[in-house]
Amino acid sequence: MTDATDAVGDAVRNALRQEPLDPDMFDPVCPSSAMPFRVGDKWTGMIVRCLEGGPRRFTELRAPLRAVTPKVLSETLRAMERDGLLTRRPYDENPPRVEYALTPLGRSLIPLLDAARAWSETHLPHLLAARRNHRRDAP
Amino acid sequence: MTDATDAVGDAVRNALRQEPLDPDMFDPVCPSSAMPFRVGDKWTGMIVRCLEGGPRRFTELRAPLRAVTPKVLSETLRAMERDGLLTRRPYDENPPRVEYALTPLGRSLIPLLDAARAWSETHLPHLLAARRNHRRDAP
DNA sequence: GGGCCCGGTTACTTCAACGGTATCGGCGCT
């Protein structure tokens, strides 16, 4: 039996903050290996996608970015903060809580990511087919 | 990424066999250091721009891409050929002549490059300013 | 026969990104 304050807290949380990120939101096969473009560092584009729906904390980001180690995630977040793509906001609580949120500048990358994804949906199969044929033609 | 596209462009170029590429068509300061995205390898985007107006030969490409060494240019071109982004066409002449031309797949990247350039024109100054401020705030 | 030109190739080195493992500090819980 949950008590009323907890229910309110959950409601607020769900209003301000979304459902957990899908751990499978990124296809482990596709990313940097095949797509002929990249936004920022290896993880930048995926982080923007994760923050698209609202702020997230460090460990929330680790779920969908399963392969990323805390070191690399921390480095990438810092670089993005330095470039004004996101803000880092620590809360004085315990256990510690830090929230990362996109700035308008960070959000401005979203159309670019959309364009890249659209390109991939249309053309990436051609690219991969060309790659396969080439291997067959000139080994 | 600055370039030397002029609206007069394609018709004239295709009819007359184009003018030499402008050796200064790429800003040596801007490219990989600042822009938060890349198309393919370091040089791929610039090569697409160079071939946008029609086929070019190896040494023609070396003029605008001043920093590129023959090794890297050769590697990049072969990777792009493998991926179906361009075709390589050697002529049986002498001195040897080889022409590289974009395929439709390669051309399909142009809108993406345009979007990236548009982003840069609008937002890159903000990013650079944020980077400067950050250095000032937390040294 | 000794240059030159074009379109490369080969061998070696450098450098930054990325990754792995281990550890920390502060607090609360049992």
Add this chain to the structure above:
DNA sequence: AGCGCCGATACCGTTGAAGTAACCGGGCCC
């Protein structure tokens, strides 16, 4: 007392892209 949570940081190793320097083959011209 000891453990675990969260958000990191330190140290070190690997990898792969990129750069440097030198050379090559084959015609052509002097």
